[in-house]
Amino acid sequence: MPSSKNLPDLTGSIVDDGTLLLAKLVGVGAYGKLYRAIDAQSCSSSRPSSWSSTSSSSLPSSSLSSTTSSTASSVYAVKCLKSSGENNPVLDSERTLHFRVSSHANIVTLYRHFSDTQHTFLVMEFHGSGGMLQAITAGAHQAHLRRHSRGRPILPFHGVYHRDIKPSNILVDHEGGNPCLTDFGMATTSQVTDEFERGTREFMSPESFDMPLNRRYRPALSDAWALSITLVNLVTTLLPWRSARIMCDDHFYTFSFTVGHKRPQFLHSILPISRALAALFARAFIVDPNSRISLNQFAREVQEMEELFMSEKDVRKASPPVRQIADWVPRPRISESADSDEHPELRTLELGSNPNVEFPSLHRENVAGGGIFLRFARRVRFWHK
Numbered sequence: 001m002p003s004s005k006n007l008p009d010l011t012g013s014i015v016d017d018g019t020l021l022l023a024k025l026v027g028v029g030a031y032g033k034l035y036r037a038i039d040a041q042s043c044s045s046s047r048p049s050s051w052s053s054t055s056s057s058s059l060p061s062s063s064l065s066s067t068t069s070s071t072a073s074s075v076y077a078v079k080c081l082k083s084s085g086e087n088n089p090v091l092d093s094e095r096t097l098h099f100r101v102s103s104h105a106n107i108v109t110l111y112r113h114f115s116d117t118q119h120t121f122l123v124m125e126f127h128g129s130g131g132m133l134q135a136i137t138a139g140a141h142q143a144h145l146r147r148h149s150r151g152r153p154i155l156p157f158h159g160v161y162h163r164d165i166k167p168s169n170i171l172v173d174h175e176g177g178n179p180c181l182t183d184f185g186m187a188t189t190s191q192v193t194d195e196f197e198r199g200t201r202e203f204m205s206p207e208s209f210d211m212p213l214n215r216r217y218r219p220a221l222s223d224a225w226a227l228s229i230t231l232v233n234l235v236t237t238l239l240p241w242r243s244a245r246i247m248c249d250d251h252f253y254t255f256s257f258t259v260g261h262k263r264p265q266f267l268h269s270i271l272p273i274s275r276a277l278a279a280l281f282a283r284a285f286i287v288d289p290n291s292r293i294s295l296n297q298f299a300r301e302v303q304e305m306e307e308l309f310m311s312e313k314d315v316r317k318a319s320p321p322v323r324q325i326a327d328w329v330p331r332p333r334i335s336e337s338a339d340s341d342e343h344p345e346l347r348t349l350e351l352g353s354n355p356n357v358e359f360p361s362l363h364r365e366n367v368a369g370g371g372i373f374l375r376f377a378r379r380v381r382f383w384h385k
Contacts, residue, residue, distance in 0.1 A: 007033050007082055009120075014040050015078075015121060016114050019188035022078060031185065033079040036126060039074040076111070079122040083115055090185070091120060096161050098122075098184040108171060108182035127171035127180065148246045159189050161219035163208075167233060192216050202227045206244045206287050217289065224295035228284040235308050236271050237328055246287065256287060272310040272318065272326035277302075 010033070013022050020037045027034035081091060098110045109125040161170075163186040171180045186198045196210035196217075205225035207217035225244075232240055239250035258266040259282045268278035280301055283293040293301075302308075312319065315326045 004028055004030060004032050004082075007080060009033075010035065010080060010119075015116070016123070020076065020078060020123070022080075025089065026077075030185070032079050035078045035080065037076045037078040037123070041233055054064075075126045077108075077124045077126040078138065080122065081120045081122070083120045088120075094185045094187065096188065097187040099185075100158050101160050106178075107178050108180045113240070124182070124366070125180070159191075160184070160187055161189070161191075162187050162220050162223055162226075164203075165199050165223055165230060166203045167230055170230075188219055190219065192218055199226065201243045202239045202241070204244060205289065207289050209243070210244055220295070221289040224298065225284070227295065228281065228298065231302065232267075232271075232273075232281065235273055235277070235329075236325060238271065238325065240267070240271075240285075244285070244287075254376065255285065259285070268310070268314075269319075270322060272315060272322055272329065274305065274307045274310060274315075276305050277308050 002329070009025055010022050011025050014020065015022065019040055021040040022035040022037050024036040025033060026036050038106055045281045095110070095113050098107075101107045102110045108127070111123045111125070113120065113122045115121070162181060162184065164183060165181070169181060169183045171182055171351055172178065188195070188198075196208060196214065197204075198208065199222070203226040205217070205222040208219075208222045228237065240255065241249045243249050244252050246253045246256055255266060264279045264282035265275055266278065267273060267281050268275050271278075273281075280293070280298065284298055286292045309329070310322070310326060318326070
């Protein structure tokens, strides 16, 4: 797939046979650019002369989502990808799999797609608050978490496995509700695969890395791992390690070695999370995928927890670094979204030689709330069966 670095800024262009105006560039990914688009016909009378028009031929009506004609929205998210001029199996897969699951309430709706001579465009439902990584800027107290965890469970995603679950791929509204999964560029229908290195490194499971002992892995278990990392990020504002590779990442090695020696509360000693949540993470972050807790059980236990955060009593007794992290997490409210143009850097916790006592350098992650994760986790309990 061609890099997004080779894509021009099409802000102000009119595409899709004159029906859509690309009004604002709102995001840039590895392979594409995302625009806020509006119905060009609704603003044609006041169109500035600087707006350019590009002719784009729509695909056959059979390729359109069933919701295309019924949508009343005049604001869309349009993803622009470089067209190679020939069949692109990666792009074809993204379109096909996104369409397959698009009708679900917790999937960003893909309305249609079309191409011109140089680009391919995906027309999707627009979420003004952007990704969870950007939108949620504060934590939530337990009553609010509990309120957001009561969403109805969802059906299996028609055998589609995402393989790139992370906060920035979960979109939310301004109130922190209605979480929707997007970006199916890494998705697959294979229950077992040997396609390694798919996803974002910090959220990838150990078996999904291209390592000598890895042969094949189950994407469903990798999705469950990524959701667990997402919860660590949303509750603590940190990522626990750069990559889940024992021989390559000291943080993951320390965690695996310590938990393997019957210390399931290890994360409680270095992060301001409850003992119950630390013990659950110890069961979720096991190197052997067949020994991990299931996604259904993980979501069920998170929903039933009395507390996700470390108690005030435990915070007072914790090490200075843990108290510092606790001060960073501004709970108990969910605030309005951050500027959608900001792209905070992912950061990890820097551990010293004695992780229970010393942290030579603490890095903040973009602050995010656990409440919206609970609602999302509740609804993904039946993703994969």
